[in-house]
Amino acid sequence: MKKLLVILEKEFRQVFRNPAILRMVLVMPVIQLLVFPFAANYEVKNVSLSVVDHDHSSYSQKFINKISGSQYFKLVDYSPSYDKAMRTIESGEADLIVEIPAGFEKALVNENKSSMLIAVNAVNGVKANLGGAYAASIIRDFNAEIRTDWIQFPSFNPQPTINVTSSSWYNPTMNYKIFMVPAILVTLLTMIGSLMAALNIVHEKEIGTIEQINVSPITKVQFILGKLIPFWIMGLVTLTLGLLVSWLFYDIVPVGSLALIYVFGMVFLFTLLGVGLLMSTYAETQTQATFVSFFVMMLFMLLGGLYTPIESMPEWARWITKVNPVAYFIEVMRMIVLKGSTFADVRTDFFSVLGLGIFFNTWAVINYRKRS
């Protein structure tokens, strides 16, 4: 225990003497939290629209006004033919073509039905999907409007309609920032924590001081704990800063208990640092450690449910997320911050992460060899 304190004293001195580490822990997360949430925006706005109107009728004009008046679309081109409109998509000017056929209004009035075509540039899948869906919903709206225009007495409406009302629980305004900010905070912790831990032991290997440690009576557990604890504390500082930024700048106050966030954060950092230390016991140089930890971090993040829901991943990928501490913490952070989940709700996740932490840290201790 006394030896551990000696090691900790030395580690803290080195950290506070290194301005780069302090900047990494204090300044970087704040800047990233201020920038990322605006970039990681799920809403698609300003879809560039090209319209081909073969009808030139009052209804087609009405429709074009409606769609270009919505905040999601921006009318950039008005082409006489579909081929011409296609060219604007090829040049990247437009994302979506709406083609209104000749006789649109006539068919609508006479036959009570008509059709139009939506063609989407699907190079950017997300934009195409959402753009198409928005366009479809505007057309549906338009359709409903015409009906109310025509049918003066809705009670005689021969067509049955189902009116769907939806309400969004836990995030009533569907504000994507409330959803993204807690998750981004987790990924920041992940990047900072694992990389710092991975580089630290390797640095001692490179400068040769690890030999001096290895010929001393320091035990493996003391050595690993001496590395783990300082970064663990710094991780908690980063977490605190992150929560402050989300409160001050995004007005996000966790619905659930702050203490639960910290308890989970402590276990998460323990696990994450274990992964970092494990990597550093294998790597010989800082370059190796950096590359390996980048690879692992990419896996953790892409399979962590930050950008894409885990539920929509294929079976095998979902299995990988079971050993991914980042996936658990992102999920739990969202649950606590948005829903106010209690310990009982996140118990399984808690013990899973704790189990992973014990696993990775034990592995790191075993693999850190004082002898060869």
Next chain:
Amino acid sequence: MMTDETVIHVDRLTKKFGDFIATNAISFDVVQGEIFGFLGANGAGKTTAMRMLCGLSIPSSGKATVAGFDVYKETEHIKQNIGYMSQKFSLYEDLTVKENIRFYAGIYGMSRSAIKEKMKVLLEQLELSAEENSLVKSLPLGWKQKLAFSVAILHEPRIVFLDEPTGGVDPVTRREFWNLIYEAAAKGITVFVTTHYMDEAEYCDRVSIMVDGVIEALDTPANLKKTYNASSMDEVFLQLARGAKRAAD
């Protein structure tokens, strides 16, 4: 202060890396308080042998005890009883002189008051009192090496292993460094030292010369010169090392 007590006993100690035999069945004894010079060309197997004795490397075969402890099973006991200074510089450059001393003494379990006392004596002896709060990276190499040695024996180990401690150091500082070694030996600390400087070999009580993983000669410098009919240790070394087949690394 040499006694008859054997502190290092090595019997046919061997280390293989695959097919390559780094040290081949070497045997020797070192007594307490002796300054034992461990010579050999680059790649002769000196560092490997030393690492086995320090408990850093597991031998492939053979027997050895250091301070009475077995190098296979009791390495943690060995570590409490030895000091070590490697070729690579072993102090933390981003810590001050004082902090380095405190750290290295602390990990050997020395009490705070004992560290304080020792530190004062040490700093005065090395004339480093004015620099106690300077970062180690700001010191000249010679001072760093002397400090590293003093730190390595601060916990009063029975044996100190020095792996080319004076590499890259000027002759004056080397001389001062050897004075520190003599002082340590006079206090009864056994000094096990590897070196490439043949003038330093002359300072040793006994010298072993390794060639291609084998100890070719082991005796006092005077006897070695007599045996090989040489006027200096330099000549002795050249006669033996010229036969080496291994390329220097």
